[in-house]
Amino acid sequence: MTQARERAHALRDRFIAAGAQLVKPPILQPADLLLDLYGEDIRARAYVTSDALRGEQMLRPDFTVPVVQMHMANGADSARYTYAGKVFRRQEDDPDRANEYLQVGYELFDGTNPAAADAEVFALIADAVSPLNLRAATGDIGILMAAVDGLDISDRRKAALRRHIWRPRRFRALLDRFSGRSPVPETRAALLAGNATTDAPLTGLRRQSEIDARIAALQADAAEPPLSGAQMECLDALLNVRETLPFALAQMHTLCADLPALRPAVKRIDARAEALSARGIDVDNLEFEASFGRTSMEYYDGFVFGFYAEQRPDLPPVASGGRYDALTRRLGQGQEIPAVGAVIRPGLMDELEGAA
């Protein structure tokens, strides 16, 4: 443990040298904010405790949320932060995974040049873990969002898809329904035909007007033409992009012909590739996977990346990060600033070095 701590401090000092200010968020975080952001899933991942005065508290499951909160409370200027400390994660499925471990992070708030900011964070992390010869994986949640927004479907359908970008199975089920690939459930058909009735009294908080509104929404949805096969193929092709960055970009540029709404998002990836290259990253051999990061916690909305030990597929990523512009908006009380950050797990670095 002391070895990991020494390494954590060295990493932290490296980030301070890169211009970051050291911050120390408290271990106990108010549970309501985290619950509001992540939903019930966070309870499966974070330890919850409580007292009569402050109510439910969580042992911090990560640093990003408190750092963003602190930054936004003091205005939304440009800034760089670093931190080193423990995070706590409940483990209910795998006894071999640590339930408390050190994280060292770097968070960059800057709206002037997002591509350069992405590259700065990625390069800093890549450099810090370079002795371990890890495999870097990258992706971009923003291009998936752009694809959804660019489909010829109603705003309601777009909102439903956006909501489930992080739940690939549900996302697929929605697409199958919108494209007419999956049949309308019997009970849904009966409801749409006006054959679903009840004489049961309405109990609870959900009002009749809400039920009526949903039925109206379902009727409007049923009247909507199916998502075209061409767009569906285009989306599938995008989700399957898994190549080194230059080839991935070439494929995505091609897809722009069918789905022009992708263009701004692809251009952002172009700009990022240039910025990464300018930082000395070998982009020709950098992996890009359009579906990468879809099962992580749902605050990333742009660039996402992770560093993995290829010899140890059992281990979680040694380092990971991404862009979370929307999170600053959620926590900004009217303000927002583009932001990107990443964490390293020094304990895993020790473990891998010990094995080497």
Place this chain on the structure above:
Amino acid sequence: MIKLGVPSKGRLMDKTFQWFEKRGVTLSRTGSDREYAGAVDGIDGVALVLLSAGEVPRELAAGRIHLGVTGTDLIHEKLPLWEQQVEPMAEMGFGHADLVLAVPQAWIDVDLTDDLDAAAAAFRAAHGFRLRIATKYHRLVRDFLRDAGVADYAIVDSQGATEGTVANETAEAIADITSSGETLRANHLKILSDGLILASQATLWRSRVAEVTDAERAVLATLLDRLGAD
């Protein structure tokens, strides 16, 4: 001594006693009605431990009892990675109960978890908080809803009278154990068509972690053979 943990009261105890009796092993409570002591006749080297059905999973996982009778629901809820800690030896054919997800009958627009998810999103937008699901089976319900891709809900703890939480406006939906569905109907609730979270029944479990001597292992084998559960 092989320790057999059995529910200490009610129908579950009576049915368990009958099940063993039918297989030539007589379980009985000794002493007064209020004393939780028991005896095993028909086989030597087995001791009866009477305890609450809810405590059987913990005792099995701790290896303090070798065998135990309790519902599948309690094992799955209370023991993460239960397969590594206990092994089901026999389904006993009683204590049938389903853990189900139920919503008000008047919600004619909600029949599938897919509908619940959409209703939850709209509910959150309209009310400013997540749709609440009352249950005592937090882990099972959360895992089920994650697999089903339901978002925008919150679990609220309910240790009893769960069916009443909707009318009391402390929850919008519930997840609870039902055998006949009568309590649900009486409270104007309906089960979602794909809302079966777990089908549970009384089951004989073997602890994978309890230590056994050679002599105990022989007794255990004989007992399980007698029970037709080896």
